[in-house]
Amino acid sequence: MIETHALRDFNLEVKEGEFVAVTGPSGSGKTTFLNIAGLLETFEQGQYLLDGQDVSRLSDNVRSKLRNEKIGFIFQGFNLISDLNIFDNVDVPLRYRGFSAAERKKRILNALEMVGLASRARHLPSQLSGGQQQRVAIARALAGEPKFLLADEPTGNLDTLMARQVMEMLEDINKNGMTIVMVTHDPDLARRANRNIQIVDGQVTDFKIYESYVDSDSARNADVASANKSATQTI
Amino acid sequence: MLDIMPILKSLWRNKTGPLLIILQLSLTVAVVSTALFVVGERLENIGRPSGLAEEEIFRVWMRQSSSGADIEQIAKRDMEIIRAMPGVIDATPISYVPISGAGSSWLLFKSLEEKVTDFPSAIYEMSDHGLSTLGLELIEGRNFNANEIQYYERENTPEQSITIITKDLANKLFPDDSAVGKVIYMGNMQLTIVGIVERLMGPWPDAEFATSSAILPDIVKENSLNYLVRADRNQRDAVMHSVVEKLRSIDSTRLIVDEKSIAQIKRETYSSDYAMIKILSLVIFLLVFVNALGIVGLTTFWVNQRRKQIGIRRALGSTKAGVMRYFMVENVVLVVFAAVIGTMIAYVNSSYMVRTHGMSLLPIEYVVITVLFLLLVTMLAAYLPIRKAAQISPVVAVANV
Numbered sequence: 001m002i003e004t005h006a007l008r009d010f011n012l013e014v015k016e017g018e019f020v021a022v023t024g025p026s027g028s029g030k031t032t033f034l035n036i037a038g039l040l041e042t043f044e045q046g047q048y049l050l051d052g053q054d055v056s057r058l059s060d061n062v063r064s065k066l067r068n069e070k071i072g073f074i075f076q077g078f079n080l081i082s083d084l085n086i087f088d089n090v091d092v093p094l095r096y097r098g099f100s101a102a103e104r105k106k107r108i109l110n111a112l113e114m115v116g117l118a119s120r121a122r123h124l125p126s127q128l129s130g131g132q133q134q135r136v137a138i139a140r141a142l143a144g145e146p147k148f149l150l151a152d153e154p155t156g157n158l159d160t161l162m163a164r165q166v167m168e169m170l171e172d173i174n175k176n177g178m179t180i181v182m183v184t185h186d187p188d189l190a191r192r193a194n195r196n197i198q199i200v201d202g203q204v205t206d207f208k209i210y211e212s213y214v215d216s217d218s219a220r221n222a223d224v225a226s227a228n229k230s231a232t233q234t235i
Numbered sequence: 236m237l238d239i240m241p242i243l244k245s246l247w248r249n250k251t252g253p254l255l256i257i258l259q260l261s262l263t264v265a266v267v268s269t270a271l272f273v274v275g276e277r278l279e280n281i282g283r284p285s286g287l288a289e290e291e292i293f294r295v296w297m298r299q300s301s302s303g304a305d306i307e308q309i310a311k312r313d314m315e316i317i318r319a320m321p322g323v324i325d326a327t328p329i330s331y332v333p334i335s336g337a338g339s340s341w342l343l344f345k346s347l348e349e350k351v352t353d354f355p356s357a358i359y360e361m362s363d364h365g366l367s368t369l370g371l372e373l374i375e376g377r378n379f380n381a382n383e384i385q386y387y388e389r390e391n392t393p394e395q396s397i398t399i400i401t402k403d404l405a406n407k408l409f410p411d412d413s414a415v416g417k418v419i420y421m422g423n424m425q426l427t428i429v430g431i432v433e434r435l436m437g438p439w440p441d442a443e444f445a446t447s448s449a450i451l452p453d454i455v456k457e458n459s460l461n462y463l464v465r466a467d468r469n470q471r472d473a474v475m476h477s478v479v480e481k482l483r484s485i486d487s488t489r490l491i492v493d494e495k496s497i498a499q500i501k502r503e504t505y506s507s508d509y510a511m512i513k514i515l516s517l518v519i520f521l522l523v524f525v526n527a528l529g530i531v532g533l534t535t536f537w538v539n540q541r542r543k544q545i546g547i548r549r550a551l552g553s554t555k556a557g558v559m560r561y562f563m564v565e566n567v568v569l570v571v572f573a574a575v576i577g578t579m580i581a582y583v584n585s586s587y588m589v590r591t592h593g594m595s596l597l598p599i600e601y602v603v604i605t606v607l608f609l610l611l612v613t614m615l616a617a618y619l620p621i622r623k624a625a626q627i628s629p630v631v632a633v634a635n636v
Contacts, residue, residue: 038633064554067629081245083249
């Protein structure tokens with residue numbers, strides 16, 4: 001077993017309603033940050049406060065529950081389940097949540113409506129374009145009303161036009177109050193976020209705040225805080 | 236909450252593999268339940284009570300080499316010696332051995348004039364020690380007296396005698412009142428019924444009249460002699476050995492053709508049933524084994540094929556237990572479909588067998604037992620691959636493969 005420090009002296013705080021882009025070259029620790037922020041992986045040292053709760057050392061089951069309730073994932077490869085139609089795809093996390101059938105249906109249709117795909121509910125993912133699939137994934141992420149969206153190269157598999165549509169949709173969602181943390185290697189994309197974090201060799205080296213970010217309530221408690229001090233990743 | 240609908244939809248989108256497994260499982264349900272039924276019937280057949288103290292009796296079959304020997308005297312002398320031997324409970328000469336496949340049967344009649352209604356029955360000839368040697372239970376009337384035992388040449392068959400019959404035969408002959416004291420006819424021989432025993436199986440267990448037997452107090456003077464000896468259960472084989480030695484030492488000129496326990500004779504008579512049971516058991520085992528392999532294979536394949544999907548589900552909030560439950564339910568769904576189809580196949584086959592071969596209809600218990608057993612085997616077979624599935628990390632969802 002080799003112990004490596006994928007992230008060191010890493011301290012990041014994300015406030016509610018922020019749109020934060022995390023950039024960095026490959027191998028910089030971006031993916032490790034994503035996995036930890038998404039509660040997909042555990043880490044050895046440091047602390048992760050999510051919605052005011054210390055989630056650093058939790059059992060697999062509790063982390064599964066938190067992922068389900070508080071985090072909306074948007075992946076580069078969309079990650080829809082190919083055997084299930086659009087409706088059932090959005091339904092997947094809601095079933096884990098234990099909502100009633102009526103509640104699930106309402107949430108699914110609302111979410112699909114929001115991304116403009118309600119008419120495609122009975123289609124299979126393979127019958128949709130990449131951009132539409134990513135919008136379904138956004139609907140799936142939003143349907144459970146998470147604390148924040150965690151997007152991993154959300155436009156990485158899309159052509160320019162579709163990428164723009166998806167980006168605009170994320171911006172709209174953020175304007176409506178949703179916190180978004182986006183990991184990307186694309187500086188142009190990152191620039192559209194309120195705040196940029198750059199990770200190099202596991203350390204935050206730079207961050208910029210863009211003008212478009214106006215914190216309407218700076219006194220508000222930090223709702224999403226990510227691993228501070230040093231997070232040690234064991235491979 | 237068991238998510239049946241998404242599982243059904245997902246199975247339907249990838250139906251080839253599941254359909255093949257369902258077909259395989261259905262045929263297994265049909266074949267195994269039918270095979271279990273046949274095995275059950277055979278076991279029941281073998282297990283029928285014979286009325287005999289099966290574990291305590293052995294037969295010695297001898298052939299007198301010197302012609303003109305006085306069989307009556309020889310039999311009486313042998314009996315006296317055998318009965319005095321340690322470990323021996325009782326002994327009797329007997330015409331044929333029950334359940335042995337060799338014997339004598341007659342059509343009995345209630346009168347000499349009216350011969351329309353006949354009563355087929357196995358006929359045994361033995362001494363007054365017969366009942367106690369065979370372990371028969373006398374439920375009505377009396378045993379033979381020693382002075383009623385007749386020794387005669389086959390051609391000098393007496394015109395009348397007495398008989399003890401089984402309860403089944405008595406009920407067939409005289410369903411309305413007691414058979415004791417009644418007269419029946421065996422050929423021209425008039426037989427007065429003096430006793431009724433609970434049960435005595437005939438020489439042919441598969442015959443329709445296997446439970447109808449009549450005992451006559453005769454010993455036919457022939458060179459071929461059968462003795463039945465009842466011994467203490469634990470010493471049976473040792474006693475058999477010493478009885479044979481003793482008989483040889485009394486008269487070295489006669490040939491002891493065979494000595495065998497009734498238990499052994501019964502095993503030989505039922506050998507085809509035992510063979511059938513063994514073959515069908517092997518078929519059942521192999522079918523179940525092949526199915527278990529199929530389930531291991533299919534589940535492993537599905538788990539590997541859906542690594543990414545499992546990772547996504549984990550990322551979206553499924554617990555490890557949730558992943559395991561998903562695949563378990565998937566397998567249960569397969570077995571449920573197979574149970575329905577398999578039951579139909581089994582009953583189509585069974586009703587055909589009822590019509591053409593006079594078999595009885597497959598009792599539903601056999602199907603239920605088969606399905607439950609198959610479900611258990613399926614769960615066990617799927618367990619390891621499913622456990623592996625649960626170990627797939629949610630990080631797989633992020634990895635761009």
